[in-house]
Amino acid sequence: MKVEDKIIVVTGAGSGIGRELALLLLQKNANIVGVDIHLDKLIETREMAKVAEDRFLAVSLDISNREKADALPLEVIKHFGAVDGIINNAGIIQHFIPVNDLSYEEINRVFNVNFFGTLYLTKAFLPHFLQRPEAHIVNISSMGGFIPFPGQTIYGAAKAAVKLLTEGLYAELKNTQVKVTVVHPGAIATNITENSGLGKPKMEANANQAKMALSPIKAAEIIVKAIENNKYRVTVGKDATILDLLYRLSPRMATNFIGKMMSKMKM
Template sequence: MKAQNKVIVVTGAGNGIGRELCLLLLNKQANVAGIDLNEKALAETQKIAGVGNDRFKGYVVDITDKARVDALPEAVVKHFGLVDGLINNAGIIQQFIPVNELPMDQINLVMNVNFYGTLNMIKAFLPFLLKRPEAHIVNISSMGGFISFPGQTIYGAAKAAVKIFTEGLYAELRDSSVKVTVVHPGAIATNITANSGVESPTMKNESVKGGMTLSPAAAAKIIIGGMEKNKFRITVGKDARFLDLLYRLNPRFATNFISKMMKKTMKH
């Protein structure tokens, strides 16, 4: 689905990849409904874009609040007249600790934001998208959604759920007007650690990443480019592409490889 003249909803629009997705979509002459918990961050996104409320409208919403999410489509349609697309980008990571040490309230939060938040948005918007002659849903998973990262096991489980959910949704909607894409980003230079309220040991040793970290703007360009080509699956970054191939060739070797890399990183 081409972005031009479309109305697209983007979650996590206040910073990182979400903000860059909004800016790129607006540059491509789409109109954007930005969803975020942070009102000031949404206002900053609009300020950077340099557009009025007719082009970008921010909505302060917790995507885990189903009642609030259920009311969103009507609000977006009332403002823009229609809705053509949904990009589920909002997400948080967990503390870098083993499952055995991770409290259940934090486990539930990670699952609620990453999986149920995505599910809430789709359940709310899909009936509206199905009415359009052309529409698109993009769900942001992670490379942690297809290969395990010790210390991020619950986050990976949530993103793996997003992956399978998205692929199932694609199959269900294959004969409809709604296209579906799953995205697996690698290391992106965002504030997800701070936004998640955790400290990431991987941020302390950039050399471990082998210089593979992408900027949010570069990631957004790949994601929107894939959406416009109606891609089924998008891997973002050299690290994601490398690990995707390695995991397909030898899952056990790939898992052991990541485990060793994580141990080296966490020692620094």
């Protein structure tokens, strides 16, 4: 789907990949509905883009609230007259601790935002997408959604659920005008740790991640290109691409390799 003149919802548009997606799509003459729990961050994004509300509608929303998610399509259509796509980008990580040490409160929070938030918005918008000449659903999973990372097991499980949800949607919608893409980013230079309410990572971890991390601008470029080429699946970053291949060749070897790498990191 070519993004020019399309109305596209971007969740997590107040920072990181979501912000860069919104800015890039606006440059390509799309109209954006920026969704984030932090309204002030959305306003920053709109100011950076130097556009008005007629191009960028800012909506403060907790995506894990199903009633509010269900109400969003009508708000979007009232403002823009239609809606053509969604990029379910918003997400949070867990504390870097084993499942045995995680509270059920945190487990539920991670699943509610990462999986159910994606599901709620997808179901809310899908009937409207099916009425459009063409539409696109993009769900951001993670490389943690296809290979396990010790200390992020629940996050990975939620992102694996996003992966299967998206692939199932593709199968169900392949004979319709609604295209579906699943995205697996690797390490991206964002502030997801702070946005997840976990504070700032330690300097050592920050330095190690920074060496490997892809810029959110580059990540956004890859994702938008995938939309315009109707890609089924895309990995973002060399680390995600290499680990994807390694996991396909030998899941156990790949899992052990990641375990060794994680044990060296001081979070």
